[in-house]
Amino acid sequence: MSLLRTLGTVLARRSPLARSPSRTVVKCLSSDAASQQQGASGPSSLHAKFPGALEASFVTTPKLALPESIEPIPIYRVMNSEGVIDDPSQEPNLEQATVQKMFRDMVLLNTMDKILYESQRQGRISFYMTNFGEEASHIGSAAALSPEDWVYGQYREAGVLVWRGFTISDFINQCYGNAEDQGKGRQMPVHYGSRKLNFVTISSPLGTQIPQAAGAAYAFKLQPNNQRCVITYFGEGAASEGDTHAAFNFAATLDSPVIFFCRNNGFAISTPSREQYRGDGIAGRAAGYGMAALRFDGTDVFATYNATKLAREYVLRENKPIVLEAMAYRIGHHSTSDDSTAYRPAEELEVWNTVEHPIAKLKHYMLRRGWFDEAKENEFVKSVRKQVLSQINQSERILKPDWREMFQDVYAEMPAHLKEQLRAMEEHVEQHREHYPLKDFKQ
């Protein structure tokens, strides 16, 4: 970004032309182009030689590239809201057991969300974010990936973890920040991570994970016999961050096998997408970066599955990135700190919560296939509720980590100044024990 560098380049490029009066140069160029166009000697002769756009041709009349003239990228859908497959060739032909797992994982996530949301309302955990309405985009994409693929998420992708085997106790222990939390109680609830499941720990700053995913994918690409890609999830709001621009451009220019998975749920907290961007969503940006793109119905678990599978094959075969845009609707509030009725009508929700609901759609599909057993599924929901409630009781009772963990992992090894601070706090706590909640922490 050095101005001097830029100026230096400009000056260097200009110097050969500087000898002849610039007006003459312009005249020459334009008449040259005009005569070539008149000559109509094929499109190649119209091509300019500017290094910044080698494929572009000259024209003699100005034509604004208007956003209105760009056809919106269509939304790929496999099944309709009745669970009917529109085009049989798009049936992913998944086994009953796989579809069953998809359904149950979505139900599990949905059930857990409801209870943890309520538990925050009761003040039992400090914060929560639900995944209502986006369950299919998590499960469908996770099912199409290899468990070895790395996932960089935003915070509303808990379903990916459900699919990969993060347990109810893993989730709830993290929300409580107790001694069983792999993150050692250092981050807010829903900031999950798992080394075992190749799910990189969530952080709050939006968009930061996206260029990181591009970097990780690049590093994997250089490993011999790499069969691993990287997927990064983010909302359409996060796509406005500078980091998203950075990531798209880096991945495209450096050929990173990364899947950019945008969850476009229409809202970034209270901001509707029409105040977030004016272009054709997020997928519409891909072409500007020289990337492939695919937009699909994110409430359709099969469309998500097919799209992600296709994307995975593409990025690993071509060593190139792709933008996926899952269209959905954020049915829940942004978080437990948000009341979405303050900025959107309740009626709008209704349709997304019923006919267009991802779980309802898959249920219809399963009913058609004769794979749905009402009694069994009710039993499943009941058992999940029971597990979640009992885990909440259990997680609540597990002590928090030793408070000294506060000083660990800042660095790989604790430097001298931190050791001193730890010692100072130990002495202080020893002398003022009654003022600290020591009984809640492991010793």
Next chain:
Amino acid sequence: MNVLQKLVSTGVKTLPRNGLVRHSSHFVYQPDAKAPVEGPTQKMNMFQAINQAMDIALEQNESALVFGEDVAFGGVFRCSMGLQKKYGKQRVFNTPLCEQGIAGFAIGVANTGAKAIAEMQFADYIFPAFDQIVNEAAKYRYRSGNLYDCGSLTFRAPCGAVGHGACYHSQSPEAYFAHTPGLKVVVPRGPNKAKGLLLACVKDNDPCIVFEPKTLYRAAVEEVPVAAFESPIGKADILRSGTDITLVGWGTQIHVLQEVANMAKTQLDVSCEVIDLVSILPWDKETICNSVKKTGRVLIAHEAPLTNGFGAELAATIQEECFLHLESPVLRVTGWDTPFPHVFEPFYIPDKHRCLAGIRKLINY
């Protein structure tokens, strides 16, 4: 060749004779007294030493990558000369012009365990990457409970006064980063230190930033061991022993302080102990405080502005640790609390005259 770099390359030796003053010569480079390790040495300047360090890092670690703006052709300061040719376009490459992207990409590379050596073209342009460095890189290991880290990344950034760099080619932003737990920040004073510190940072398991005083790239020449070696992070160097006052600085300022120590000896008969802090975070409290306890006086000098500069951290700690030993207040001679100016640079920098005046004040206190 970069405009600024070309100016730098004309260097301190070729002072114009038309009466114009070349302000990049506010210091006289003082080579290290002895090589950091045994073995054959080679005379080189700082950019050559850095180049050799990166060469070694790429050679030793198959996963190591070198990238940034314009590094492929050798870098605007020549630090990555010849590396792409030797290691290929996959491992030494240009990125798009976007610092937050460079930092984020580097973190991702490091998440996988591969070594990332990323360049910010000027330290002045590191701020777009501030979020990635402060919120992400520094906190990765901590926030994940050590499940993930980016310890294998190193950022390099040319910093400091260069004579005519003005607001955006002169800054010394070390204090911003010193306030960030999880980072390591170092500043070399010359070729040996630059090579040793860079190799130490590449090997280190925490994210590191090396701020390289750009005015030293060509001006600093000394004998450097050809072999790989590391200079410890977190360790200050006592470059000159003294009994009356401790002078603390880092980077280019060390050479100013060395000259000031000579002036203090001859003009004031004051014996100065000169310490190169080397490592800003973590910093070597023991070495500094032991010296101050011995001399009873301390002057801290840095190019960055006074208020909340890293000197403030040193001063506060020194008064806490050495209160009964101090014979005079802790004095900071630094850049002023203004942006770094163009034509006023000679009045801005904490040059030898301001430092010497500071010593006089402390001795007479």
